[in-house]
Amino acid sequence: MRTFAARQFKDTRPIDLLINNAGVMALPDRRLSVDGFEMQFATNVLGHFALTGLLLESILSARAPRVVTVASYAHENGGPVPIQDLNAEESYKPIKVYSKTKLANVLFARELQRRAGTRLLSTTCHPGYARTNLNSDTTFTMKVLGVLLWPLSQSSAKGAEPALFAATAPDAKPAAYYGPDGLFLGLRGNVKETQMAKFAYDDAAAKQLFDQLEELTSVKYAPYPDASGRSL
Secondary structure (H helix, E strand, O other): OHHHHHHHHHOOOOOOEEEEOOOOOOOOOOOEOOOOOEHHHHHHHHHHHHHHHHHHHHHHOOOOOEEEEEOOHHHHHOOOOOOOOOOOOOOOOHHHHHHHHHHHHHHHHHHHHHHHOOOOEEEEEOOOOEOOOHHHOOOHHHHHHHHHHHHHOEOHHHHOHHHHHHHHOOOOOOOOEEEEOOOOOOOOOOEEEEOOOHHHHOHHHHHHHHHHHHHHHOOOOOOOEOOOOOEO
């Protein structure tokens, strides 16, 4: 990742848009990344945080930059906050760990917006239940649930629409959360602004998480000032 970021800096053009979308879901066993972190946490959270931070100087040099972080309806099962046992060392429950990573996504996006002020637009979104290969390596329970919910699913192209809206719509709002407008858990439908779980709006929890992620990744979000002289 650091090598990738370094290559980007050689291209002096600003980065107008970053979409944090990599993810794995409910891996059936606790696996570790090459850096020793639990794989869902490493992929879904640490990777997004580190890449955004490493590219931040180029992002902030753009005229109207955006950072979109793809979360999930599952974040509602990730509480309470502050998030505990981020690396799942005390307990590994696949679906719960996944839900906590998605909660971390929305907390990170909101705190990034708070720190950046008007310097960038940070939004979150979720795809509903899109027909992708996310279920290819997950628990038996999740595979069964995927089959049962299949009639309520939507195409991967339709699932990408919330991210595209957050990334390009002129009226996308700071720290907003976009997803399908379907009545049942927002699994499918057209894009609308929706609400996160109440605990996802906890500013203290978001700040605490952000500080923890800086320590874990050794990626510090440097104090880039905005037009008023305030720092990110």
